[in-house]
Structure formats: C-alpha cells, structure tokens
Amino acid sequence: MADVLSREDVLAALRQLAADLTAGADRLRELDAAIGDGDLGITVTIGFGAMCEALDDLADQDIATILQRSGMAFNRKAASTFGVLFATMMMRAAREARGLETLGLADIARMAQAAAEGVMERGKAQLGDKTLLDALVPAAQALQASAESGEALAPALRQASLVAADGVTATIDLRSKSGRSSWFADRSVGTQDPGATAIQMMLESLAAYAERMA
Amino acid sequence: MADVLSREDVLAALRQLAADLTAGADRLRELDAAIGDGDLGITVTIGFGAMCEALDDLADQDIATILQRSGMAFNRKAASTFGVLFATMMMRAAREARGLETLGLADIARMAQAAAEGVMERGKAQLGDKTLLDALVPAAQALQASAESGEALAPALRQASLVAADGVTATIDLRSKSGRSSWFADRSVGTQDPGATAIQMMLESLAAYAERMA
Amino acid sequence: MKKIINEPMDFVDEMLEGLLLAHGGQLKAAESDPRAIIRADAPVSGKVAILTGGGSGHLPVFLGYVGEGLADGCSVGNVFSSPSAETMYEATLATHGGAGCLYLYGHYSGDTMNFDMAAEMAAMDDIRVETVLVSDDVASAPPDQWQRRRGVGGLFFVYKIAGAAAAEGMDLDNVARVARAASQSVRSMGVALSPCTVPAAGVPTFTIGDAEMEIGMGIHGEAGVHRGPLETADSIATRLVDAVVNDLPFERGDRVAVLVNGLGATPPEELYILYRRVRHLLDEAGLVTYRSYVGEYATSLEMAGASVSLLRLDDELTRLLDAPARSPFFQQS
C-alpha cells in the first residue's frame, strides 16, 4: 500500500477533522472568550458543519476542487478571521494539489507551506504575533523536514502535530499583536492562542487519521 | 382662648403636616408600589417640600391665599393624581375660607366637605372605589357631625382621623375601580389604598396639632 | 440597573437642558415654564395647536412628538408622573395660534385630572380646548370599557394623524374628529421581560423571574393579563396579535398600519424577529399591511420588552398617516 491519501481519504479525513474540531468547539470558545470575543466555538461548529454539507456535493470532484470548495463553504457560513484564514489555507493548498489524484507527504508538506504563506499574505501577521501562524509555520517546516528525510506520512503528521503543540504552548507567554485579541492588550498574556489551538487540533486529527490508515 | 386656628396656626399646621407626611413617605411609597406605580412617596416628599417653600413667601397672606397658593405649589412640583387632587382640595377649602381671619370647627367642616366635593368632581370616582375618598368623605361627615353637636376642635379632628382610619381599613378588601391601581385588577384587593392612607395621615397630623394647641 | 445620571432629582431638568442644546433649531422651552417644551416656531398662527404631556421616561413619548406635522407643545412631568396643570396651561398659552387647542394624551388618571384643570384655566382666557384621550392598551380593561384603558404605543399613530390634520389646516372640530377616529381605531398589547428603575426611587418598578415574561404589563409596571415562562418570539407575536386583532375587532380586508415598538432594552434585531411573525399573522388574517413602523416609539426607561399596535385605516386616516412629519425623534418624508 502506497503511503498516500486518495480522494476518498481526503473526503474522510476532512469529515473526521470536522468532527474532531466540533468536539473541541467548547474549548475554543473558552479560549477565545478569554482573549477574543468568544465566537470561535460557534465558528468551528457552523463552519465545519457547512463544510461537511458541501462535501456531500463534492464526492465526485477531484482533490483540488474538494479542498477549494469546502474551504469556501466554511467561510460562507462562518465568516470571521478564522473562517477567512481557513478558506485561504484551503484555497492555497488546493492550488498545490491541482491535477493530483493522491497526496504524498511531499505534496502535503508543500500544501502546508503554501497555506502558511497564504495566511501571512491575507493577515499580514508575523511569527510571534500570537496567531495561528505560531502553530502553522513550525508544523509546515516540520512536514517539509520529514519529507526531505523520507519519513512516512503518519509519523510525519504526528511530529507536525507535536511541533504545533509546542507552538501553541509558546503563545501562552506572547502578547497579542494582531487581530481582535491585540485590543485586549496585556490581558492576552497567560492564555494560549485559540486559533493556534485550532490548527494543532486539526493536525492532531490528521495524524490520527493517517495512523488508523497505516 | 377661642377654639379656632389663626393665620399663624394654619401656617404652622401646614408645615407640621408636611413634616409628618414626609416622614411617612416610605410607607406611602410601599403601598403605592404594591397596587400602583410606587411614586406616591416621592410625590409627597417633593410636593410638601415645594409647599413649604411656597409658605415662606406666603407668610403675610390671608388664610385663603395661603391654602390656594400652597396647594398649587404642591402640584406644580409633584403633579400626579394625588398632586392635582391635593391642589383641588386646597383650592376648594380656600374658597370656603375666603375673608376668614380664623377657622373654627364649623369652617373646617365646611372646608372638608368642599374639598371632598372637589375631589369627586375632578376625579369622577365614587365612595367605595378604593380611593382617597374612602377616607376623606367619612372624615368630612364626622367633622360636620361634631360641629353640629358643638364639639371642640381637637377632639373633633381626632374623631375625624379615627373615622378616616376606619375608611382606610375598609379599602383593604375593596377592588380598585379608579386610577392606576384599577389596572392592577384583583391584585389591588388585600392592600389598603395609599391615597386614603395619606388623607388619614394628614388628619392625624392636624388632630395632633390641635391637641398640642389645646 | 446602572444609569448614566447625576443627581436623580435633576434627571428631568438635565435631560431637558441636553435636549434643547441638541435640538435648539427645532424645540424650545416656553418662556414662562421650563417644563413646557414647544416647537421652536410656536405659536403657528391660524393652526390648531396640539398639546400633549405626561411623565418622563418614555421617550420619544411624549416630547419626541413635538414637531412639524405632529404636536406643538408638551408638558413634561417627573419620571412616570403627570406634569402639572400649570405647565399645561403655560404650554397652551405659548402655542395657541388663534385656532383653538387639542389636548391629546394617553389615558392616565393623573394626567387627565391635570389636563382638565388646565382646560378650565384656558377656558377663563377664552381659549377653546378639545380633549382626545388615547386608550389603546387592550390589557387594561375589557372591550366594553375601552375608554378606561391606558394609553401606550398607539399614541404615536394618533399624534401622526392629528398632527397631519392640523398641519393641512383642518379646524379644531375636524382635528378632534380625526384624532378621535384614530384613537377609536387603534389597539395595542405589550410584553415585558424585565423591569426598569425610576432614578429617584432606586428600586425596580416590579420583579419578574429570570425566565418569565408578562403579557399586557403596563409601561409603569402595572400588572398584565398573563405571567408565565418566557416564550419564543413567534408565540409572543401570536399572543399579542390575537389580543389586538380580536379586540376591535380587525376584519379580513381591513387596511392597517402596524407598529412593533421596543420598550427600551430590547434590541432592534429582536423587534424585527417579532415583526416577521406579526406580519405573517396579519397576512394570514387577511389584513392588508399598508405601513409598518419598527423601533422605539414609546419606552419605559430600560425595560426589556415590546408592544404591537395596529391602526385600522380608512382613506382619510391613510392620507394623514402618509403626510410628512419631522421632530428630533421621528421623521417621515
């Protein structure tokens, strides 16, 4: 069995990701309530719900189309900072997946890198600004390193998820410089970033999927 | 010493009445809150305050003018059902006092009768409607009876105050048919009428004044 | 309830000072009485003057309906208390344009007695006064005693109609006639969710459970017709519309204007959610909704809740409702 994700895997992995993040919605709500406006729980519940609905209609499409359209569906129903950044990530990842019928680790690493760049362009934040970039950027780098060293998919995703978790922990002591939580000034120090937490949950979900597959 | 009130007595008795009712304001507020809108406490505090201020400027006037103007001053600052009825009572009483330099029991009985009639014309309520008439009308009748039987001023006022108190007690079981508390429908049953209570307090104050004088 | 105020006793006078500073081009106080607020261009010669008044705490009622195509003057009472007969008399003198005056206000006993006293004072100056009371709140008395009912949000419609009639030059008899027609054709019903606090009292006007509502509660906290668990917007709409429609009654084919009014703390978003179902119900009842108003037209300080008012329109009332009007609180062009 080749160490790749098929079209069906992508569909299943996205559904699993939706289920896992929805299960974690309350945790995200709490974190966002502490240093933001508390809507991130609702955002992921509605957004991933909308994504799953869209997936029903996308069952016959190619991987790139699945990613692009389901990402837009999320933001359409649950637009927000997180929503538009998620849509941007999916759109950039889709661009890298164009024409591909399966995704290997190298593809996934490239897609993660493109997603991170998309977020930086859209949100104009830097690493260390206490945003989801603090989880996404190191995770993308870890995937890239794993791909270069010929690692298998499942352990590479697990490693990326652990690196993301470190990134999340690091956000605790950071002072927010971007987005709504920057208006909460010093109160943001001491709480981990909710968006980064969501990214880590997503990587955790993907790693678990790949591990079950393997 | 003649059993009459002088101009100075009228001024002093009105000031005493203002002080006594202001002291009872909280009780009136509570009763009005139970079956009305709770403003009667504020009304008597502001209204009698305004009346006392007006009395400062009325020190040299005759009894009729004192009564008329101080009644209008009450309503000007604390207009309300009670305010306009108090002003009406004072105006009608003043009419009966025109030209008088002292007030005997017969005068006072006539004034009370006129005041009650004024209230009936202004408010179009009947005895038994659970209004201040239920204290005022029997009290006026008692004063009239005392005057006819040659009673002295102080015991006559005391008697009127007791009769008014009975009237107040009788309002407990009545269902309001007039004014704001009629909108409280059956909830008005079980609480004594605040306006009637105020009338009783006024008679009590006048009786005490007359007793101290005697 | 926390308030942005200074001394509670100065509430009304400071409110008026701020209001006149903000809207000096449209409103002024009568020289003889700072509590008599009148149109800046009063008296309007040859026009019937419309005088209103009542307790403070209900903005835009009453003061907010002084303006072009609306009322000419307003007597301003303390919070939830009647203004005085003397203030009403001063407002009358300051707005009377030689064509008589209409006293137009909501039915509350204190206000009625003071306005009646003012009318007697005006009569001694040979000023003709007609009185029209608005008694639109169906919760406050049975239909056969509708004139005992208190005035609430429906007042807005009667100001609009009478104000337009006076502005187009009708004489006092006719202004009073259309005002009476409007008053007899308007019905309202409200729901309260939370109380309000009169500043000088400092305690809420009533208490209500955290998950309760009271249908038909008065705007000063007078008891309503039903207290029970808070229901959905759709069921509340059904209760309010049923009470109003069955009362007049409004009948299939009637042309109506509808007002969904917020009592203070209820956001406009919720009023539109309520209006949505109200409108469905009116459509189902075969009533033709000619004009809709949604917003705060008659409030009780920071009370949460809403009311629905319905006005039956004939051709004359329709024309008068359509006429332009302009005050600092209400504009229609």
Added chain:
Amino acid sequence: MKKIINEPMDFVDEMLEGLLLAHGGQLKAAESDPRAIIRADAPVSGKVAILTGGGSGHLPVFLGYVGEGLADGCSVGNVFSSPSAETMYEATLATHGGAGCLYLYGHYSGDTMNFDMAAEMAAMDDIRVETVLVSDDVASAPPDQWQRRRGVGGLFFVYKIAGAAAAEGMDLDNVARVARAASQSVRSMGVALSPCTVPAAGVPTFTIGDAEMEIGMGIHGEAGVHRGPLETADSIATRLVDAVVNDLPFERGDRVAVLVNGLGATPPEELYILYRRVRHLLDEAGLVTYRSYVGEYATSLEMAGASVSLLRLDDELTRLLDAPARSPFFQQS
C-alpha cells in the same frame, strides 16, 4: 438577558426577513445571496457604489445605513462575526453601477480579510474597488498607531459623508478621498455599564460588577482602558470628551459634529443628560458644535453604555454632512 427570539441560530435570517418585510420599499436582498442587503433601486447607474458590512447585533450599524445618500449595500454577518467574502462579492456585483465601488467599514481583522478577498474577486471582474477603513475608537491603540484602532460609532459620520459625496456624483477617487478625510478626522470613546449576550452563545460577553463601569470597552466586550466604580454622567462625559479631544487633537476654533450614541439598553433620557455635559465641555474647549446627533447609531445588542464621537469639519465635510439622507434607520432632510 432575556430575548425575544426563536432558535438562536435563526436570529440573523429571521431578523433580515422581518426587516425586508417592513422596509421592502427601501431595501432588498441581492438575488444571489440573502445576506447581501442592498438598496431597492440598486444598482444606481453611474454612481459610485458604497459597500459595507460586518457582524450583526449592532443596528443601525451596518445595514441601517443602506439608503439614499448613504451606502448602497451591506454584507450581513452572524452576530458579532464578519460576513463572508463571497457575500461581499455578491453585494458588489448587485450594486455596482459602473463607476466603481468603495468598501467602507469598521476596522476588525476578520472583516478586513474578508473584504480584501472580496476585492480580489471583484478585481477579476474588472470592478475597481477602493477601501476605506474607519478606526475611530481611541481606546484601542495609541495615537501613533491609529490605523490599528477598531471602528465604532464614528462609522456613522463616514457613511454620511461618503454617501453624500457619491450621491452628488463624485467619482471613486473623490468619494474615497472624502471618506478618508472623514475617517482621519473622527474620534470616539465609549463607556460600558453592562454586557450583552450573543444569542447562540447564551452567556454574557463579559462580566462587570454591579457598581462598576468600563471606559473604552469595545463593542464586543474587548477590554477597555479603565475599569472602576460607576461615576456620574458629568464625570463620564469629562473622561470621554477629554480622551477624544486630546487625541486628534481637536483645537480651539475647530468646527465639529458630535454624536452621543447609546449602546443599546441606555435610555435616550440618559443620553441627553450625557450630551448636556459633553456640550458644556466642548463649549469650554472653544470647539464650535455645528451639528449634534443623540440616539442609537451603533449598538451592541442590549449592552448598557454610551459613546461620544467627534468629527472635525472643513467646508467640504460640512456640506456633505448637511446633505439629505434616508434609510429605514436614519433620515435627514
């Protein structure tokens, strides 16, 4: 907080349904997207289209400023959440009259990112889009970083100015120029007394003591610059006016427009009490108050509190502020 709603998840869509039923003559939804609310007469050919948008729960912001002499379209988000880029794009297509579009909205990161994405989509259709952000809340960043500040009540002034410019036929560059001039000349500061509850969340956005106030709190409950015991209206006015005046700074002789805005549950009476002292302070500072607005212009559901916004006027901004405007929520003639 008790609410008059049905399912919390239906809050926005039912609100929009009610709103369109009530104001069908003035507003409609774009055919392609029920969350894109536009003028009933859109597109207005040859006119610059002004597009705005943002989260629900702030009426009249944003939706309430779609109308004549104001904005052409609004993208409606969930409560306190950004609308989507796709809705913004649909609103753009449905209002674009051939003269380009101005994206005009309050500065919040989610909104900005969505509007930027929509602008990229519009650019692919060769529709020219300019963007002007309103960042008037002085509490949210220091003066040298004013562009990081969030947009609050001052939005109203910028809609009014830009809308008048587009209505009088200015081209996109000039509409954007005056909008930017207004945005750079407006400053706001608010005080919150009580929180609000997002229907779908069910818990208040923040907690505050029974006798506390928070100066500079954001309209979603973002922390302010000072939390302390509730003060009098006069001291609150001093805090708000000082912060605003010293920030631009406004200087002796400046002509200004002032807005005293209620956040939701605070009654108009209290806004006038606040305005009274605001006006005294402006007079003392030698500022010339040209126009005043008092009322609910930008709210946060049932939050209690108020804000003060000040706009410095030159001759061009004065002319545009004076122009007529008409929406279901705001009228000036």
